[in-house]
Amino acid sequence: MKPVFLPRPATECFATPGTRTTFAAVSTWQTELQQTTRQWLRAGGSIEKWFEDYRRLRLDILHQNWRLIVPCDLRSKATFVLLGASARGEDTLTSDLDYALLLSTQTPSDIDNLQPHLYRFSQAMATFGVSPCPGNVMATNPRWIGTTETWKERIDAYFQYPSWENTRYLFMLVDSLPINLEKFGDPSASPNESAEIGVWNQLRQDVFDRISHSSYLCWEMAHLGIEIPPAAAGRTGGWLSSKRFGQRPKSISMKTSLINPIVHSLRLLAITHNISSLSTLDRLDALAAKQVLDRTLRQGVAQSLRWSWQARLHGGLTTPPNSANSGEFMLSSTANVHREELMTHLHTTRNLVRMVHRNFKKPR
Structure with missing residues (x-):
């Protein structure tokens, strides 16, 4: 009989959708998740299946905290982009929070208005064991947030001056995945229904193609x-x-x-x-x-x-x-x-x- 990885959904840590969690509820959930993972490993369960199920759990946590903390008018302007192991579907229990934001519109005050909510979002995720990225690869860092034009200018600058630091940023963008975090878990929602998701996928493809034609970047x-x-x-x-x-x-x-x-x-x-x-x-x-x-x-x-x-x-x-x-x-x-x-x-x-x-x- 094959082992089954069925941790309790993180949504149960929220009293009702859109309400805050308690430390005791999250602590109990984390303990149960660790126990379930231990049992899975001892039973010889597939690491790929564990990744698949844990990814759903982690996206659910992102979705709940995103909707809880970031106001609707600001959420509607931002497309959430997973980076690194999260984009590849390879997060473990110790993986930190790496993400970018693509803004559909941007007024001078948009980012300023978003920042306090993004810091609170990071703190909420840390409560669930998802620590802020120590390298600050998050939208709280201005490098990882912006409109389509901002991102295009930023990417062009990286290619024009391919220092090792800028080259790293370009390769990090290859491992990226935009998601409709607002409607995660909604069976009627199309994963690619957002225009911004298509825009980001094109940005990623452009980076992918330009790197593939640069022997210097590949050598670096x-x-x-x-x-x-x-x-x-x-x-x-x-x-x-x-x-x-x-x-x-x-x-x-x-x-x-x-x-x-x-x-x-x-x-x-x-x-x-x-x-x-x-x-x-x-x-x-x-x-x-x-x-x-x-x-x-x-x-x-x-x-x-x-x-x-x-x-x-x-x-x-x-x-x-x-x-x-x-x-x-x-x-x-x-x-x-x-x-x-x-x-x-x-x-x-x-x-x-x-x-x-x-x-x-x-x-x-």
Whole structure:
């Protein structure tokens, strides 16, 4: 019998639609969500199915707080745009809040009027365990809000001056997804009925196309944005050796050492091979279908990605919220069999990143 992931809907934390939550209700819901996730992992449930169900939960939380906090006249002018893992459908319990806003119209006072509500929105999301983005990739930052014309001017400026910082912003826009947050959960609403959703999709496609034709931007991402993970030295040497008494436990971050190198490598390859999918696994399958990756590497990368996501998810359940060690692989308290798995996945990830580095040489 297949495991079933059925956490209690977040809407039950609101007494009635459009009313505030209580700390006790949210705390109870979070505890139940963690317990359900533990049971799911122990039962060997699919990480893709967990992502799918958690995405619905998280969108519901966004929808409820958005409608509760942002006044209707301001909501009607703003299209919500998911960024990063949220856009790819790969959020875990420790993923933070990354989003942009596309405004249909903008008067000098619109953004000023929105900002206090956006800060309260971030605080409300944090109550549900969705922390504000530490890099401030949110519409509270003027860089991530604006009309169509503002966004076009901003994007053109990034292309005209492709510093590493600006290049990062362009690649972040590739991993973006506009949603009709106002009507989330309404079965009669079309997901693409908003004109602004079509506008954003065209903006994203333009960025995608312009990056694909720029060997310099692709080189920048390959060599400045995708680092080779640390070498797995072996059970008795290097960073895998046991900690000495009194020293800080040795650990490795699932996100920075495994997930990000794989996700960013596959995104870059997808752009240069005209694969528009957002999901990392969909990108991987499409790259394999185009024979960009051989069968062995494709299978290894898929296994490494799923293993890393599950390890990060498990780490988020075993450390306090917002802990520095959340999502880290604690080597000092890990059985040798899991260290062996880690070394295998690091080796696979290094092979993928090396291939990407070889494919994108610095333009002369």
